[in-house]
Amino acid sequence: MPRPAHRLMLAAVALTAATAATTVVVVLPAAPAKAETLQADRQPDRQPDRSGGRKGAQPASHRLVGTWSASTTRLAAALGDQTVRMVVRTSVGGxxxxxxxxxxxGSAPVTFRGVHVGIQAYGAEILMGTNRPVTFGGRESVTIGSGRAVWSDPIPGKISGGSDVVVSFHVPGNVQGVTGHERAYATTYLSEPGDFAADEAADGFTYTSTQWYFLDRIAVGAPKTTRSVVAFGDSLTDGAGQSTDANRRWTDYLYHRLVRLPANRRMGVLNAGIAGNRLLHHDAGPRGVGRFRRDVLTQPGVGTVIVYEGINDISRGYYTSAAPLIDGYKRLIKMAHARKVRILGGTLTPFFGFGTWTEEREEIRQQVNKWIRTSGAFDGVIDFDKAVRDPEFPEQLAPAYDIGDHLHMSDAGRRRLAYTVDLRRL
Incomplete structure (x- = not known):
């Protein structure tokens, strides 16, 4: 039976939310503009969702560029006439x-009413005067059919990079089989029955979750030279090991580096990680080779993708060689090059000491890494393995980078991954 989105409505567990307030001037109410409804195949892991963003009302000198994203799957969750309030952090401004x-x-249409966007003050509270209505084709509500996604109308005004954007909407009726992201590592706030989306106060929000629901992309208008980089992977990219609301994924640390560059060199940073995801087999979410087009190549303004996925295939699989994984990488490379997207390969990091490690699996990891480093198939290599392994015992993570399970990384480890990326290759 699907669980309610707030982890059982009658017995929710309160989580703390200590995200600092961000003083950013947002956006005036959106002027009506034609909504963009995007059809996706009923088997979205096998077909690209036609979701390239339109420029809408952007000036001719600008284009739409992704500033935040989350890869989605079907959640075992349910909503019942509730308002959802989520907090996400932008990367590039625009x-x-x-x-x-x-x-x-989803298996049935879902209606969203009273959609609002504001800036977080604290927890579910929104900075006074920033909560603004969002329209879809000039309307204040939108119904999205199964297998579809819809872009909102452009919201006039500027948003800064690093803003803690709050997206609120009311979902009337009961919805089961929610499209969303399982491990947000961020607090989502849910209300008692009713529409509280326009409220800047937090009073109506009595439950919490650590999932994101229905929201999967945010984009901004930026100069035509601005691009985004997508990090494609599993829990190591998704952010496993960080505290809730910490924003310490390795992609967050990468953004911290990029924001220090001159304005004309900054990029959007998009996280396309799914904890537990595998490159070749459906497991936690659609398999990587199936979701790559949708989660990477249809992102607005994408210029580069970093592929850091495959350790779950090795640690949970029964391969006798690296050949299947190498074939999978070649498929990703072919798809990226067909869209003129630069693709960088990240070597797979150590997992000695993790419960599924064996000598045979370690040998396959070494074969995969050798191919990534030496084949020349990727447009560039990011040697994550070399960066975080123990110099005295390279089959395992260095102790400072190990969160304790010998697979996932500490804050220092995730930061080390980000600082291993050569920004000139992006």
């Missing part, structure tokens, strides 16, 4: 912000 709501994995 104008005419647009959000995308997705029902790609």
């Amino acid at each position: 104008t005419g912000m647009r959000i995308r709501l997705s029902n790609l994995f």
Whole structure:
């Protein structure tokens, strides 16, 4: 039976939310503009969702660039006439912000009412005067069919990079089989029955979750030279090991580096990690080779993708060689090059001491890493393995980078991954 989105409505567990307030001037109410409804195949892991963002009302000198994303799947969750309030952090700043709501994995249409966007003050509270209505084709509500996703109208005004954007909407009726992201590592706030989306106060929100629901992309208008980089992977990219609301994924640390560059060199940083995901087999979410087009190549303004996925295939699989994984990487490379997207390969990091490690699996990891380093198939190599392994015992993580399970990384380890990326290759 699907669980309610707030982890059982009658017995929710309160989580702390200590995200600092961000003083950013947002956006005036959106002027009506034609909504963009995006059809996706009923088997979205096998077909690209046609979700390239339109420029809408952007100036001719600008284009739509992704500033935040989350890869989605079907959650064992349910909503019952509730308001959802989520907090996400932008990367690159820009104008005419647009959000995308997705029902790609739903089995029935879902209606969203009273959609609002503001800036977080603290917890579920919104900075006074920033909570603004969002329209879809000029309307204040939108119904999204199964297998579809919809971009909002552009919201006039500017949004800064690093803003803690709050997206609120009311979902009337009962919805089961929610499209969303399982491990947000961020607090989502849910209300008692009713529409509280326009409220800047937090009073109506009595439950919490650590999932994101329906929201999967945010984009902004930026100069035509601005691009985004997508990090494609599993829990190591998704952010396993960080505290809730910490924003310490390795992609967050990468953004910290990029924001220090001159304005004309900054990029959007998009996280396409799914904890437990595998490159070749459906497990936690659609398999990587199936979701790559949708989660990477249809992102607005994508210029580069970093592939850091495959350790779950090795640690949970029964391969006798690296050949299947190498074939999978070649498929990703072919797809990226067909879209003129630069693709960088990240070597797979150690997992000696993790419960599924064996000598045979270690040998396959070494074969995969040798191919990534020497084949020349990727447009560039990021040697994550070399960066975080123990110099005295390279089959395992260095102690400072190990969160304790010998697979996932500490804050220092995730930061080390980000600082291993050569920004000139992006």
